[in-house]
Amino acid sequence: MVEKYAVKVPRKRAESLRRKLLSMGILDAEYKPIQRDEWIYFPIKTIEEKLDSMLAEYDAEIERIAFEPRPTNPRSLREALENKIPRELLGLIPSSYDLIGDLILIELPPELESYSKVIGETLIRIHPRVKSVLAKGETVGAYRIRRTTVIAGSQDTETIHREHGRVYKLDLRKVFFNPRLSGERLRVANGVKPGEEVLDMFAGIGPFSILIAKKCPSCKITAIELNPEAYNYLVQNIRLNKVEKQVTAIHGDAREVLRTKTRRFDRIIMDLPHSSIDFIDIGLDVCRDGGLIHFYIAAKSIQEISEEVKERARELGHEVDVEFAREVLEIAPRRYTIVLDLRKKR
Numbered sequence: 244m245v246e247k248y249a250v251k252v253p254r255k256r257a258e259s260l261r262r263k264l265l266s267m268g269i270l271d272a273e274y275k276p277i278q279r280d281e282w283i284y285f286p287i288k289t290i291e292e293k294l295d296s297m298l299a300e301y302d303a304e305i306e307r308i309a310f311e312p313r314p315t316n317p318r319s320l321r322e323a324l325e326n327k328i329p330r331e332l333l334g335l336i337p338s339s340y341d342l343i344g345d346l347i348l349i350e351l352p353p354e355l356e357s358y359s360k361v362i363g364e365t366l367i368r369i370h371p372r373v374k375s376v377l378a379k380g381e382t383v384g385a386y387r388i389r390r391t392t393v394i395a396g397s398q399d400t401e402t403i404h405r406e407h408g409r410v411y412k413l414d415l416r417k418v419f420f421n422p423r424l425s426g427e428r429l430r431v432a433n434g435v436k437p438g439e440e441v442l443d444m445f446a447g448i449g450p451f452s453i454l455i456a457k458k459c460p461s462c463k464i465t466a467i468e469l470n471p472e473a474y475n476y477l478v479q480n481i482r483l484n485k486v487e488k489q490v491t492a493i494h495g496d497a498r499e500v501l502r503t504k505t506r507r508f509d510r511i512i513m514d515l516p517h518s519s520i521d522f523i524d525i526g527l528d529v530c531r532d533g534g535l536i537h538f539y540i541a542a543k544s545i546q547e548i549s550e551e552v553k554e555r556a557r558e559l560g561h562e563v564d565v566e567f568a569r570e571v572l573e574i575a576p577r578r579y580t581i582v583l584d585l586r587k588k589r
């Protein structure tokens with residue numbers, strides 16, 4: 244199974260929507276549509292602006308769900324591995340993996356490590372456009388880079404990934420990037436109001452900043468990134484997506500960069516879940532009164548972490564309301580990346 248974006252549409256409108264998606268070149272025919280109750284889910288290749296008006300017309304919505312590749316050629320990974328790995332291990336084959344540009348990132352349990360080569364080669368056979376398959380390790384260090392091992396294909400792991408109709412050049416072995424955050428990036432970008440001054444404190448290769456710039460042509464975004472490799476891609480991606488007039492990239496430590504800034508921001512994205520709490524003082528200082536901070540933090544429970552963060556803000560002399568909160572990703576058993584939308588009180 245592969246996690247993908249889907250257009251969810253009432254059954255009675257499904258056939259005419261299918262034809263429309265096909266004619267627009269958005270329908271992903273490599274995967275089987277899914278029927279659930281009165282709804283049909285069509286897999287789509289990208290989310291594009293032209294979809295917006297169509298969704299309203301067909302009472303349709305965008306969701307992210309797991310699809311099965313069509314059973315003919317290519318087959319599902321588990322099926323394709325029958326006879327290649329011991330039968331008792333087949334159940335351990337992951338039911339989903341990430342496609343990032345022309346790379347696949349897959350998490351393999353230790354029992355499958357000695358079969359990683361055959362698993363990788365099989366994935367390339369199923370997805371002929373994929374050039375490398377990487378096995379996932381831990382995310383480490385200040386730059387939040389995931390340890391990976393190329394298990395099949397090319398050692399060149401630079402790629403161009405498409406997300407919400409934008410393009411991002413990146414090398415998974417040099418920078419942080421997680422396609423599973425794409426829904427969260429869309430949520431944030433859809434909330435931005437015309438004319439806002441936005442600060443992306445831990446910008447990575449730019450997926451929040453660039454999407455916001457595209458969705459809000461009157462917005463100005465300051466994007467700070469510490470990892471020189473990620474900063475390089477950020478600069479290239481700003482150019483590739485033609486948002487140079489709106490996004491200013493700054494290389495450096497957010498604390499140092501912001502120390503000298505007198506400017507205040509309407510909206511701040513603090514996407515550094517393992518240590519965002521160490522930067523909340525600076526985030527609150529540069530947020531204007533009434534402004535919003537999208538604060539990402541690794542924690543077990545929304546309730547507990549909301550109270551902790553509010554208390555920390557109080558100690559720093561600020562009052563915040565948690566306007567919205569949700570678990571964005573499960574990062575370990577019963578541990579999540581949680582987003583808190585913090586409204587700084589006047």
Ligand SMILES: C[S@@+](CC[C@H](N)C(=O)[O-])C[C@H]1O[C@@H](n2cnc3c(N)ncnc32)[C@H](O)[C@@H]1O
Pocket residue numbers: 385386387419420421424444445446447448449450451467468469470473495496497498514515516
């Ligand atoms: C979790 S990643 C998020 C990247 C990006 N928001 C995204 O959605 O892909 C955090 C990023 O913050 C950068 N970073 C870590 N410490 C930093 C600091 N003190 N100042 C600026 N950037 C920092 C890391 O190099 C990494 O690229």
